[in-house]
């Protein structure tokens with residue numbers, strides 16, 4: 001299986017290993033499969049694996065064509081077993097026959113980003129071992145991504161992680177998750193904003209000397225190593241819905257950078273029975289506006305209750321356009337029939353969280369709540385799957401006042417919150433970062 005950049009038409013290709021190592025293509029584009037494999041989605045093996053509680057047996061079968069020819073192909077089964085060792089349940093909602101919620105928050109940091117981060121960590125660690133060189137992952141985080149990456153890489157000897165986050169601008173629980181991951185993961189409480197952190201990470205990754213000396217790499221959400229594993233749970237849920245309801249389901253996906261939704265559309269492209277994908281955004285309405293006007297105009301980012309979706313220029317937009325282009329035998333007309341987008345403002349997110357216990361017997365996180373509103377507003381077509389992207393206890397300061405009681409913290413997250421936390425104050429400039437890397441990796 002070969003990958004190519006969204007910015008060249010398949011003329012230059014790389015292997016899965018190169019795509020994962022590089023993260024972003026040298027021309028600034030994102031890596032996509034040159035051609036999607038079509039799987040025999042009605043095979044007995046897939047049907048059987050789709051009924052298992054954990055994702056590993058299914059992912060091994062469904063994702064294998066995507067790593068064909070890779071140096072880690074032989075270790076692929078054990079990568080899946082190590083990465084996907086928690087349940088990803090599809091829960092039917094009794095009050096709404098035909099509606100199910102795909103709970104993506106049973107991993108160590110209680111959000112769907114665990115799935116992609118853990119697969120990437122396993123893959124990069126094994127590549128590093130095979131190549132006999134260490135890697136250092138640099139991440140800037142505004143909250144959730146850093147926690148998932150820190151936890152995923154914590155036990156990988158071949159890889160160290162340096163995380164930059166804006167001091168005082170993330171929640172106490174989020175900070176604890178970044179700073180309690182042991183000696184291989186160093187968290188820098190940085191003066192300035194998230195954008196300052198991100199700018200410094202970009203500058204460091206563009207500095208050839210630094211990259212070479214420290215084996216710097218990115219674990220950014222644009223990595224194919226994070227996107228591919230996310231296909232697996234959408235594909236698995238699509239077969240479960242098909243078996244139960246006899247027709248393909250619509251998927252409603254809370255959307256920010258468009259990674260999770262692109263993964264669902266890749267699964268559809270590979271042949272899995274997904275009828276339609278609804279992108280539920282918060283008040284940042286770049287995507288809904290694009291579907292309405294055909295124009296992609298980024299505006300300043302608005303802060304919302306669903307803050308992991310506070311994105312005005314979705315980084316995977318190029319992948320969406322690439323999927324619905326001639327390169328994959330498709331067109332923008334098809335995009336409009338297969339995908340739609342809806343913006344959900346904060347007041348409606350609040351109302352959905354408030355009404356969740358009574359209407360659905362569920363407590364929603366603010367991101368999932370946006371999905372629930374989108375489901376209701378798009379005519380509540382069934383069968384439908386709503387992706388539940390985070391556990392409500394991660395956003396307790398928003399959710400608890402609205403539902404009127406405390407939300408128990410899941411065991412894996414509670415375990416992390418009990419560990420001692422170590423943080424380092426940091427002034428963001430390249431010279432400081434270089435010195436920090438020397439100290440950290442000495």
Ligand SMILES: *Cc1c(COP(=O)(O)O)cnc(C)c1O
Nearest residue numbers: 256257258259260308367389390
């Ligand atoms: C990251 C995140 C999202 C947005 O996912 P994208 O892949 O960026 O579209 C939604 N909900 C939660 C809880 C997240 O952490």
